[in-house]
Amino acid sequence: MSKIILQPSSNKDAQQHYEDTVKNDVLLTSIQSYISSNDFRVLNDVYPSGACKVWGVTPSGNNSTKWSRIENGDVTLFSKKGFIYASAVTTYKLHSPNLAKQLWGLDDKGQTWEYIYFLDELKNHKIPYKDFNRVVGYADNFVIQGFGVLKREQSSSVFRRFNLESEVFIEEISNKTYEDILSKLELLEETESEIFSTRRLEQGYLKRSLFGNKVIGICGACKKEYPVSYLVTAHIKKRAYCKKHERKDLNIVMPMCKMGCDEIYEKGYLSVLDGLFVNMGKTPISPDLKRYINQISGTKCHYYNENTKDYFDWHYEYHK
Template identity: 30%
Template structure:
């Protein structure tokens, strides 16, 4: 997945007007049919049967400075809008085209007579509120760096941003092919393990989640609840810090999906573990915290997980021996 950054500071009155005119209020195609070529108009109507879509555009920049990045944008790319030190909107690029005339009608021109002529229509827009500090930390940027121009991210940086924005991979396979797609994601991963400890961990997390979760929802390995992708993480069965490089690359077996509604924290802190065969075992120390005990009784007691396999047993065994809070010796 290619991810694009669209700077658009809404505290600027001009940007805010453009945002209200063509994002908050989607553009009606038929009102501008005179400036849309027949192929573009037909494609828009096929993609958006209701006849409207949010639209935005990018200037070519001085001496065409933005063109190399603009050429990287295409249908299926994911774009996020940023400004005032926050990421606030994202969506999928449904269609791209060039129209100085339509751009000038929608957004006028700047002081130099330029307009936002490299246009795109968005589908599946969603809002969020993410401080730029999180992006700096994620991508190992300098503390003062901001998103100042339209730019494309790919490879590891795109994977890291996908994880931060909880983006789901595009659905390009039928349900019966999902396992094959997951296996291919595992086989294809040859990325770096140790650019830095934190970036490596997050890079693996994105690849792990893509391998374990080929769709927009998934099942927690521990409580069995089916949840949206945003509430699931790829949790290491054996602590990552204790894994060898070969174990870190064993993406098929080293991790499981765990929910952020309690299960990941309980497993990480040793209040639950998985026995050989897949039965969930509860620490006797859980009873000392009524809230923890209640969550376990409601969602985890007497469960058996289908995520246990003989290949994963070595990792679950490590967790039982090194993380699980067993009863103290008499």
């Protein structure tokens, strides 16, 4: 799981570096002589355009320990003056005082930003510190100071809240971790198969109540005839929102075909108002889907009655 790197950058050096080597790209050929041929080859794979974004930190404090925790896919948050103003994804890292001197020179203590990491997928943000602090669990008035790497748990809240995960640059996963993941999935699948077989019994009970022994049934929406294997007992009110007594009520379901009606009702493209099917005008929509819905909208719903009215009303309100 990827981590969040904090990179305050309000001082003059940091602002200049951001401008020179993050906002503006650096040509790989211009750094070739400062890095190994292997590093150069990898960077050419990562940056097929031949231009990269790059950042570095000095050895001061325990920066090198923090830097050693950085992995591909980790996301750096650049911050200054009360806001996180940009994020970028880590693509590669290397240690090179020579490259750092070439890119950024020396600071006033004679140090250079030799713990280097490469970046891509630069995005602009305007996230107030307060919003960030609340997600991470810091006090409202906390100010990000100094380079740092968040723990995985804190990072995952930040990723979720601000949608920062990269789909391109992904952390390397060791064989060991992969094995752990597989056994975790196996456990989940066991539970899932139990849920599946129990759901099957529930569906079976509801199906019998709708179709009895019939093998052919009629879709409640498009009114076409199908083998019951092509019909589902669709919950008029979303099952997850049903109270216990509503789940037991056999009026909660109606037959809908797998040929499309179940899906468009479930997604709320189609609903029922005062006993008639209505097109809810949802998007995105394609001409073919529109045609499908228009064939049904305006027709009568034979499952609409005193006992089901509240369930249909719930669906209409939920999706309108």
